[in-house]
Amino acid sequence: MVKVKVKLFAVFADAVGTKELVIDLSGEKVKVKDVLEYIRSKYPKFREVEENVPILMLVNGINVLPDDEVKDRDEVSFLPPVSGG
Amino acid sequence: MHPEISSVNASTLSKEEKIRYSRQIMIFGEEGQKKLKSARVVVVGVGGLGSASSTYLTAAGVGRLILVDKDVVELDNLNRQVLHWTRDIGKLKVRSAAEKLRELNPEVDVEGLAVEVNEESVYDIIKEADVVVDGLDNWGTRMIINKACVELGKPFVHAGVHGMYGQLTVIIPHESPCLQCIVPSAGTKPKSGTFPVLGTTPAILATLQAQEVIKLITGHGRPLIGKLLIFDGTTTTFTTIEVSRRKNCPACGNPAMQQ
Ligand SMILES: [Zn+2]
Numbered sequence: 001m002v003k004v005k006v007k008l009f010a011v012f013a014d015a016v017g018t019k020e021l022v023i024d025l026s027g028e029k030v031k032v033k034d035v036l037e038y039i040r041s042k043y044p045k046f047r048e049v050e051e052n053v054p055i056l057m058l059v060n061g062i063n064v065l066p067d068d069e070v071k072d073r074d075e076v077s078f079l080p081p082v083s084g085g
Numbered sequence: 086m087h088p089e090i091s092s093v094n095a096s097t098l099s100k101e102e103k104i105r106y107s108r109q110i111m112i113f114g115e116e117g118q119k120k121l122k123s124a125r126v127v128v129v130g131v132g133g134l135g136s137a138s139s140t141y142l143t144a145a146g147v148g149r150l151i152l153v154d155k156d157v158v159e160l161d162n163l164n165r166q167v168l169h170w171t172r173d174i175g176k177l178k179v180r181s182a183a184e185k186l187r188e189l190n191p192e193v194d195v196e197g198l199a200v201e202v203n204e205e206s207v208y209d210i211i212k213e214a215d216v217v218v219d220g221l222d223n224w225g226t227r228m229i230i231n232k233a234c235v236e237l238g239k240p241f242v243h244a245g246v247h248g249m250y251g252q253l254t255v256i257i258p259h260e261s262p263c264l265q266c267i268v269p270s271a272g273t274k275p276k277s278g279t280f281p282v283l284g285t286t287p288a289i290l291a292t293l294q295a296q297e298v299i300k301l302i303t304g305h306g307r308p309l310i311g312k313l314l315i316f317d318g319t320t321t322t323f324t325t326i327e328v329s330r331r332k333n334c335p336a337c338g339n340p341a342m343q344q
Binding site: 011 | 222251267287
């Protein structure tokens with residue numbers, strides 16, 4: 001079991017309705033994309049927002065890719081870098 | 086001056102200039118002001134971000150300011166693009182902006198380029214720049230500028246806005262992560278859509294951009310290199326996170342690099 005704290009920023013927090021979640025994921029090796037998939041399945045609005053906004057993914061403050069690993073008690077952040085000017 | 090910036094520093098300040106800039110000369114000295122006077126800054130996009138950054142860069146006395154935008158002023162620009170006024174609707178943005186900036190500070194050599202930024206034109210647009218400032222409204226064109234800045238070794242001060250949200254970072258090629266390292270999932274096709282935005286949001290981010298440019302040029306303070314500042318205007322929160330380079334980055338990657 002891997003317990004992670006998920007921090008959501010800006011439009012992602014709006015979509016989920018909170019800035020912070022604590023989630024438990026089963027499995028030996030958990031990846032960032034598993035965390036994403038969990039949020040997508042629980043919060044359909046997140047998926048909607050995601051279609052139009054790129055995601056910046058961080059694990060413990062370092063930018064990572066979907067295939068990177070997440071360990072127990074890591075902090076995963078999802079931020080939407082915005083593109084208007 | 087940041088070591089990446091290598092403009093000559095041969096200028097002197099007139100009596101008027103010493104008075105005009107006296108309050109900031111108190112911060113970084115006449116030496117800092119002369120560095121600003123010798124600097125060439127390119128602002129790509131004269132919309133919400135570019136209006137504010139170019140205003141403050143002009144007031145601060147950069148030597149040469151090159152504005153790049155192919156668009157004309159439209160009515161729905163006016164809530165945020167404060168260099169363009171009601172009478173300017175239909176006028177080229179670079180012309181509308183340059184007129185006011187020259188009046189604000191005749192010491193600054195303001196030039197406007199009404200050209201499209203693409204893979205071919207980008208090199209000519211940025212080749213003379215000591216610093217390139219992001220005033221764009223889409224990821225695709227930003228990534229074109231990002232790649233060219235990496236190739237030519239130009240510092241690139243990025244900001245983006247949406248609604249009351251925004252972000253900012255300073256990119257020093259081969260030293261800090263580039264934009265593609267930070268946002269690998271952003272589309273690379275130039276595409277600009279209609280996005281919600283309150284005028285104050287680009288003003289906040291763009292004045293920070295101008296400040297980072299001035300820091301890079303004068304060498305005063307520590308620019309936001311390798312860090313991304315996230316602004317949430319709905320809660321008035323600034324968050325700064327560390328960002329790292331990717332060795333397989335298509336724009337700046339080097340497989341031999343230590344990560
Ligand atoms: Zn890169």
